Amino acid sequence: MATPSDGSNIRRRSLFKAAGIGAAGIAGLPVIAACSDIESGGGSTQSTEGFDFLPTHKEYELPAQPDLVGEPPNHPSGFTSYPEPVDGVETAEAASTEFEITVPMWGTPPSADDPYFTAIQEAWGGTKVTLRHADGNTFAQTSVQWLQANEYGDAINMFGWMTDSHPNFQETVVNTFYDLTDIVKGDIADRWPLLAGEPTDSWGQSVWSTDPADPETARVFGVPQNKSMGPGNGMFVRTDLLADAGLSMPTTVEEVLEVARQWTDNAAGKWAFLAQDYVTPEWFGLASSPGWAYIDGKLVHNCERPEYTKWLEFRRTCWDEGLIHPDTPTGTLDGHALHIAGTILMSQDGISWWADYTNKVLSGEAVGAVAPIGAIGFEGAEPIRYVNKAVDGWTFFNKDLSEDQVKELLDLMNFCSAPYGTKEYELINYGVEGTHFAYGEDGLPVFNEAGTAAVGAAVSYKCMSGQVQTFLTGNPDVVQARFEYNASVKDFAETDIFAGLRVEGPADYKTAAQTLIDQQNDICYGRAELSSIPDMVETFLSSGGEAAREHFTNAYNQAQGN
Amino acid sequence: MAAIQTSSPPAASRAAARPIVKRKRTVGQRLRHDWPLLLMTVPALAQLALFFYWPSSWNIIAFMDYSPYRSFWENPFVGFAWFERLFADPYFVPALLNTLKYSFANLLFLFPLSIALALLMHSVVSTKLRSVFQSIVYLPYFFSWVLVVTIFVQVLGADGMVSNWLIGFGGDRLDIMSDPSTFTFLAWLQWAWKDAGWGMIIFLAALASINPSLYEAAAVDGASRWRRMWHITLPGIRPVIVLLLILHIGNILSVGFEQYQLQREAVGYQTTEVLDTFVYYRAIQTAQYSFGTAAGLFKGVIGLVLILVANKVAHRLGEQGIYQKS
Numbered sequence: 008m009a010t011p012s013d014g015s016n017i018r019r020r021s022l023f024k025a026a027g028i029g030a031a032g033i034a035g036l037p038v039i040a041a042c043s044d045i046e047s048g049g050g051s052t053q054s055t056e057g058f059d060f061l062p063t064h065k066e067y068e069l070p071a072q073p074d075l076v077g078e079p080p081n082h083p084s085g086f087t088s089y090p091e092p093v094d095g096v097e098t099a100e101a102a103s104t105e106f107e108i109t110v111p112m113w114g115t116p117p118s119a120d121d122p123y124f125t126a127i128q129e130a131w132g133g134t135k136v137t138l139r140h141a142d143g144n145t146f147a148q149t150s151v152q153w154l155q156a157n158e159y160g161d162a163i164n165m166f167g168w169m170t171d172s173h174p175n176f177q178e179t180v181v182n183t184f185y186d187l188t189d190i191v192k193g194d195i196a197d198r199w200p201l202l203a204g205e206p207t208d209s210w211g212q213s214v215w216s217t218d219p220a221d222p223e224t225a226r227v228f229g230v231p232q233n234k235s236m237g238p239g240n241g242m243f244v245r246t247d248l249l250a251d252a253g254l255s256m257p258t259t260v261e262e263v264l265e266v267a268r269q270w271t272d273n274a275a276g277k278w279a280f281l282a283q284d285y286v287t288p289e290w291f292g293l294a295s296s297p298g299w300a301y302i303d304g305k306l307v308h309n310c311e312r313p314e315y316t317k318w319l320e321f322r323r324t325c326w327d328e329g330l331i332h333p334d335t336p337t338g339t340l341d342g343h344a345l346h347i348a349g350t351i352l353m354s355q356d357g358i359s360w361w362a363d364y365t366n367k368v369l370s371g372e373a374v375g376a377v378a379p380i381g382a383i384g385f386e387g388a389e390p391i392r393y394v395n396k397a398v399d400g401w402t403f404f405n406k407d408l409s410e411d412q413v414k415e416l417l418d419l420m421n422f423c424s425a426p427y428g429t430k431e432y433e434l435i436n437y438g439v440e441g442t443h444f445a446y447g448e449d450g451l452p453v454f455n456e457a458g459t460a461a462v463g464a465a466v467s468y469k470c471m472s473g474q475v476q477t478f479l480t481g482n483p484d485v486v487q488a489r490f491e492y493n494a495s496v497k498d499f500a501e502t503d504i505f506a507g508l509r510v511e512g513p514a515d516y517k518t519a520a521q522t523l524i525d526q527q528n529d530i531c532y533g534r535a536e537l538s539s540i541p542d543m544v545e546t547f548l549s550s551g552g553e554a555a556r557e558h559f560t561n562a563y564n565q566a567q568g569n
Numbered sequence: 570m571a572a573i574q575t576s577s578p579p580a581a582s583r584a585a586a587r588p589i590v591k592r593k594r595t596v597g598q599r600l601r602h603d604w605p606l607l608l609m610t611v612p613a614l615a616q617l618a619l620f621f622y623w624p625s626s627w628n629i630i631a632f633m634d635y636s637p638y639r640s641f642w643e644n645p646f647v648g649f650a651w652f653e654r655l656f657a658d659p660y661f662v663p664a665l666l667n668t669l670k671y672s673f674a675n676l677l678f679l680f681p682l683s684i685a686l687a688l689l690m691h692s693v694v695s696t697k698l699r700s701v702f703q704s705i706v707y708l709p710y711f712f713s714w715v716l717v718v719t720i721f722v723q724v725l726g727a728d729g730m731v732s733n734w735l736i737g738f739g740g741d742r743l744d745i746m747s748d749p750s751t752f753t754f755l756a757w758l759q760w761a762w763k764d765a766g767w768g769m770i771i772f773l774a775a776l777a778s779i780n781p782s783l784y785e786a787a788a789v790d791g792a793s794r795w796r797r798m799w800h801i802t803l804p805g806i807r808p809v810i811v812l813l814l815i816l817h818i819g820n821i822l823s824v825g826f827e828q829y830q831l832q833r834e835a836v837g838y839q840t841t842e843v844l845d846t847f848v849y850y851r852a853i854q855t856a857q858y859s860f861g862t863a864a865g866l867f868k869g870v871i872g873l874v875l876i877l878v879a880n881k882v883a884h885r886l887g888e889q890g891i892y893q894k895s
Contacts, residue, residue: 172854174854175856178636182637274736333726333727333728333747334747337722337746338834338835350728514855528837528838
């Protein structure tokens with residue numbers, strides 16, 4: 008590297024000096040300036056009901072009625088037959104606008120040239136939409152950066168659980184997305200009858216406040232997805248393998264452990280479990296996220312309860328006895344593949360794994376059958392079953408769009424809200440007859456190979472906007488089984504103590520919770536002893552948990568009207 | 570021994586004999602004279618300004634209670650509050666110690682491995698064999714850490730290829746992927762597989778610059794292969810070794826993120842928490858950007874000091890370092 012010539016006015020040392028003075032100046036600025044305390048990261052509590060600016064609900068007449076009539080919300084009705092589809096949406100005005108929408112995708116994205124997209128574009132009047140299929144496995148984390156950088160196109164389709172990865176989603180929403188209030192408030196049934204038919208509480212859950220402490224700043228920022236009802240996930244058991252081993256479906260936690268011991272064969276590469284983290288807490292009566300329960304007149308965090316120790320004891324026992332796949336902690340295993348291969352007996356998963364597994368069996372990609380364990384308890388305790396509490400997610404529009412563009416996008420959302428039994432629903436969920444599916448003997452659409460790849464495996468438009476009512480649909484056997492399962496667990500559904508609110512904990516609490524999860528993992532995978540639990544709890548409470556109790560108690564009081 | 574001068578003296582000697590009175594040129598004159606050169610630096614300056622100096626100037630948020638949704642000047646200054654919080658955080662020191670541990674392990678075990686691989690490659694005569702070997706060794710550098718960790722699980726995991734062989738021979742399963750006590754060794758294996766080949770390429774380039782006639786002369790003088798390596802090869806690439814060493818020392822607090830984050834659950838946070846994961850879990854995940862920037866600034870300042878010290882030491886030892894002595 009050349010040094011400056013003798014004649015140069017700039018020397019390296021001069022540069023260092025200048026840089027040093029500059030750095031000192033920058034560092035000095037804040038010292039000179041009047042300093043204040045750190046105030047950010049306090050958490051928020053957002054009401055999701057009682058608004059007068061939501062779309063006026065107008066009943067939308069369903070094209071077909073379900074033959075299995077349940078008891079919503081936790082026991083939804085279902086269809087075991089496929090109704091003759093009818094038009095659900097009046098033909099839209101011709102439009103030529105182009106939009107780009109980011110959607111999650113698990114697997115290989117379909118080609119943008121697929122006839123599926125052409126058919127939908129024609130059906131809704133010509134608006135061209137390019138879908139950005141982003142990896143679903145990392146969507147939650149990476150969407151944080153896209154949203155901050157305004158690099159998600161004209162709209163983004165997000166599931167509710169993804170927002171947990173966003174450090175302050177309330178602030179993101181009100182600063183990043185289009186405020187829909189003035190467009191959707193009041194009677195919108197003329198132009199968007201299906202959006203008007205969506206449940207009012209779904210729209211209420213699409214409200215965020217610029218200032219959560221000031222109800223006057225509440226506005227509608229998203230188009231709600233379905234409000235799926237009943238259990239959203241479960242511990243799925245390969246019932247065929249269970250029967251082959253002469254075992255029966257466990258009905259208590261003790262039986263789960265016994266079945267796991269009998270089925271596991273380390274030398275043969277067979278283990279009862281893979282991950283256990285988000286389904287097993289309910290077996291011990293622990294609260295679902297955010298992990299607070301109202302006990303003896305105050306809010307108590309899961310980690311403060313004796314059930315927490317029992318839960319960790321159970322998980323540690325499973326690990327110590329080799330009942331869990333030994334590579335589970337690496338987090339790199341394909342749970343679906345292992346479940347299909349019969350390497351693991353039980354797999355915690357979303358409730359859709361039931362239908363997905365059955366479809367794989369029908370297409371010859373898997374054998375046997377799966378079913379979720381019911382509501383079970385430990386040592387005779389009353390079981391609880393986690394159920395969906397809110398809308399599945401939202402589609403948010405970019406705040407830089409014009410009002411006309413937003414209205415056109417709402418036309419598309421209205422199209423996507425078409426319920427079961429309409430031609431629009433069939434097109435969005437099954438594609439084009441002959442190209443993607445054919446009607447089976449029972450009248451149900453059955454995907455061909457192209458349909459499975461382009462339509463069946465992709466989220467695309469399926470979750471863009473909620474339907475006026477959500478039913479159990481699909482394979483009649485699965486629908487029947489799910490209907491019966493929901494009936495059997497509905498009485499054990501967990502009560503949402505924060506109903507009507509969206510509560511986000513303070514930053515310190517989130518950090519403390521992350522540490523708690525890390526320490527839990529240490530115990531579950533044999534790196535720390537159960538005797539360290541009291542220290543863990545003390546650390547959690549002193550580093551943010553105790554302060555969060557006050558935050559969540561205030562929210563609880565608000566939710567209960569105290 | 571005095572030499573007979575048969576040609577005119579070199580320019581430097583002439584200058585010494587006949588001093589030139591230099592006229593100091595004005596800035597305008599210099600600009601008129603040097604504008605083509607200055608023009609050529611514009612793209613580089615623009616790139617540096619846009620992607621380095623402008624983002625670097627945002628380090629000032631380490632002294633603010635910053636929110637991206639407020640206008641910049643509405644963010645209150647909080648002095649060194651975030652630094653106080655950083656140094657008081659009970660997880661900061663363990664993360665710093667882990668970072669230093671992995672960084673020094675990388676320096677001690679990977680750096681020499683790259684040099685050894687380069688020397689090995691250099692000694693391979695067959696061009697075809699060298700080409701194949703080179704591709705095999707440095708291809709993993711282009712793999713993502715996700716892929717590297719997944720491959721390691723498939724091979725060395727408790728249900729991986731090696732374990733299943735061991736089971737087949739009546740042995741036990743290998744536990745290296747989830748054993749905190751062997752994680753440094755595992756990390757070294759992963760670095761060696763992923764990065765050693767890339768380091769080798771740089772040293773190979775340095776080796777190519779050594780004059781082959783030196784080897785020929787040494788061989789004629791009867792120098793053994795070992796002697797040639799010791800007295801020609803290593804001195805020949807010493808400036809590059811020192812340069813890379815200094816740059817590595819400057820990056821001593823940056824050991825990467827993905828490798829540790831991906832294996833956090835497998836071996837535990839106490840083993841894998843390094844400064845970058847500390848920032849992610851304690852600052853980014855909770856939107857405390859000022860806190861994360863304070864940690865980043867701490868890393869940057871330490872890195873700068875280490876580079877300057879290492880460079881000074883290099884000069885003292887007679888090496889060129891990252892820039893020449895004035």
